Amino acid sequence: MKVSARAIRADVQAARARHPELFAPSWRHRATVIGIVSLLLGLFAFGFWRLEFSFQKVLSGLGQLGSLLWLMLPPNPGSWAKFFTFLNALAETVAIAFLGTLLAALIAFPIGLIAARNTTVNRLVQFASRRVLDGIRGIDTLIWALLWINVVGLGPFAGVLAIMTSDIGTFGKLFSEAIEAADKKPVEGIASTGGSRLNQIRFGILPQVFPVLAGQVLYFFESNTRSGTIIGIVGAGGIGLHLAEQIRTLEWQAVSFLVIMILIIVAIIDAVSARLRSSIIGSPRQPSA
CATH class of the missing domain: 1.10.3720.10 (MetI-like)
Structure with missing residues (x-):
């Protein structure tokens, strides 16, 4: 038995109306995720800066690597x-x-x-x-x-x-x-x-x-x-x-x-x-x- 998309949407809307707290966005969870991602990105950028990572050095060293090979x-x-x-x-x-x-x-x-x-x-x-x-x-x-x-x-x-x-x-x-x-x-x-x-x-x-x-x-x-x-x-x-x-x-x-x-x-x-x-x-x- 096939269920139409309209019936599915109606069931979802009815469930939202009966249990709005389950469908409400969790701002605390979102803030936690955003904070963790921001922290990791900050650590990544700090590591690049602190360890003096340079794409220019990598590119310039490729020629020397080729000569070595x-x-x-x-x-x-x-x-x-x-x-x-x-x-x-x-x-x-x-x-x-x-x-x-x-x-x-x-x-x-x-x-x-x-x-x-x-x-x-x-x-x-x-x-x-x-x-x-x-x-x-x-x-x-x-x-x-x-x-x-x-x-x-x-x-x-x-x-x-x-x-x-x-x-x-x-x-x-x-x-x-x-x-x-x-x-x-x-x-x-x-x-x-x-x-x-x-x-x-x-x-x-x-x-x-x-x-x-x-x-x-x-x-x-x-x-x-x-x-x-x-x-x-x-x-x-x-x-x-x-x-x-x-x-x-x-x-x-x-x-x-x-x-x-x-x-x-x-x-x-x-x-x-x-x-x-x-x-x-x-x-x-x-x-x-």
Whole structure:
């Protein structure tokens, strides 16, 4: 049955007449929105002015950027000896990312359990663990790399520790949120049969959250491969040290070769991680006809 536009307008007008307060414009809401937008625009303009942003500098620098890109062509490591040195450093970067991510996940998992509301020991422990995770997460990976270099010295070991420490805070937060979002029905079912608290976590929560946690770990492994490049520049091992050295000596063809190597390995890890995530999480079931 079709309803005419005239009938719809009549119904709307009748509803306005019966409940005028629902259709009246909320000036307080509009003023709040206008105030927030004005504040954001003011901060944006202030940031441009305070940081001395200049479109003229950007446009004038485009020519220099083009010249720099021209110097990078064709990508060339310089010699076979350098190529194998770069390849070894790239493998070292991947190893740093893998070990750092794996250690962080193993350490963050029990912390995530006590930081989640539905699996914690008590509220005080949950609050303390959340604040510890916030403190660890508030320090960037590069800062952790500089700190660990002063503790254990230069090399890939410092890079592993830097990535591990930084990711503990992030993993702990993500793991605890995933655990808190788990469905309560399986836990209640296990509890109704007399299952212990440990059994409720083991059989009621972990099967639900494990695919999510595994997907997060795989994503961070890919991300940490890029982070491993950055921390290598400050001496934490990996290909970043060679990249910084080639930039310092103006070997732009070697720089472009290293960048291409990094892009290729990140693309490979991304493809493999995507396949693993899809196999772990699984495709959604199609509704039966």
